[in-house]
């Protein structure tokens with residue numbers, strides 16, 4: 041008999057939906073499984089203020105037909121003002137995201153020095169807006185595999201010390217160091233973990249040929265870090281919760297001499313997580329991670345309906361329609377053991 045697991049409907053606390061015609065693909069994939077998603081603001085141009093966030097939410101809602109709730113985020117720059125924060129709060133924005141300038145896709149307008157946003161963080165702390173962090177330094181002298189660890193030591197530790205009441209999510213953690221940092225910090229510090237960082241390490245990306253669809257930032261690390269992330273995600277510790285970091289880039293932009301960073305996982309996200317938890321023998325820990333802990337941290341009610349996954353193998357397509365071309369979902373052509381009913 042095939043196994044089944046029923047969960048409170050999950051939420052995704054870190055997704056990239058993009059904008060315009062992309063939304064047809066990305067919103068359909070997200071709402072198939074998630075009730076709510078934290079919508080990352082790294083559009084071109086970025087979502088800088090309440091007015092832009094509200095307009096972006098409207099464009100998303102036009103695709104969601106009331107079946108799903110986007111949670112909006114401001115993109116922090118050196119010039120984000122305290123008034124921007126108060127306006128954002130009033131408009132229902134739930135968080136602000138810091139991209140260190142140059143760290144990742146569409147981060148050119150990001151923060152050039154953490155000191156520049158200290159007054160902004162003060163206001164966020166006062167208003168109860170969450171601080172979401174892409175945690176990598178951009179110093180060219182720092183090796184790409186060390187950029188998260190150096191960020192923890194040089195940037196994040198002082199922020200946590202200086203803003204003890206600021207609720208902060210270290211996004212898409214990739215190292216044992218980040219898991220330790222979050223575990224030992226106060227209850228105001230949490231982290232999202234992607235499905236791909238649970239399922240893969242840098243060997244999957246680099247052994248036997250370079251595989252661009254595994255290339256995302258922060259980059260996949262060695263297997264010992266993967267193991268530490270699996271332990272954190274399946275530990276039942278409510279500081280760790282689901283954030284896919286599903287990041288769509290068309291096939292031609294990924295399979296290129298200079299390919300974009302980002303893996304498209306939204307098509308089968310909850311199934312990928314189920315795979316990772318099942319492999320670890322911890323499927324019973326999936327519900328807390330996917331459906332409870334994120335809502336609790338954000339101070340939102342848990343969802344009330346459920347989803348069911350069955351142990352029914354299915355094959356992912358090689359490509360999906362995206363804009364005028366295609367996109368390659370992570371695990372394209374491969375068989376997954378869990379399927380959303």
Ligand SMILES: NC(=O)N[C@@H](CC(=O)O)C(=O)O
Pocket residue numbers: 056082144145146174255256257258285287288301302303
């Ligand atoms: N994760 C990625 O590799 N890419 C993300 C940006 C991000 O989350 O850093 C994207 O927007 O494409």
Ligand SMILES: [Zn+2]
Pocket residue numbers: 144174211212257258
């Ligand atoms: Zn990021």
Ligand SMILES: [Zn+2]
Pocket residue numbers: 054055056080285286287
């Ligand atoms: Zn992201």
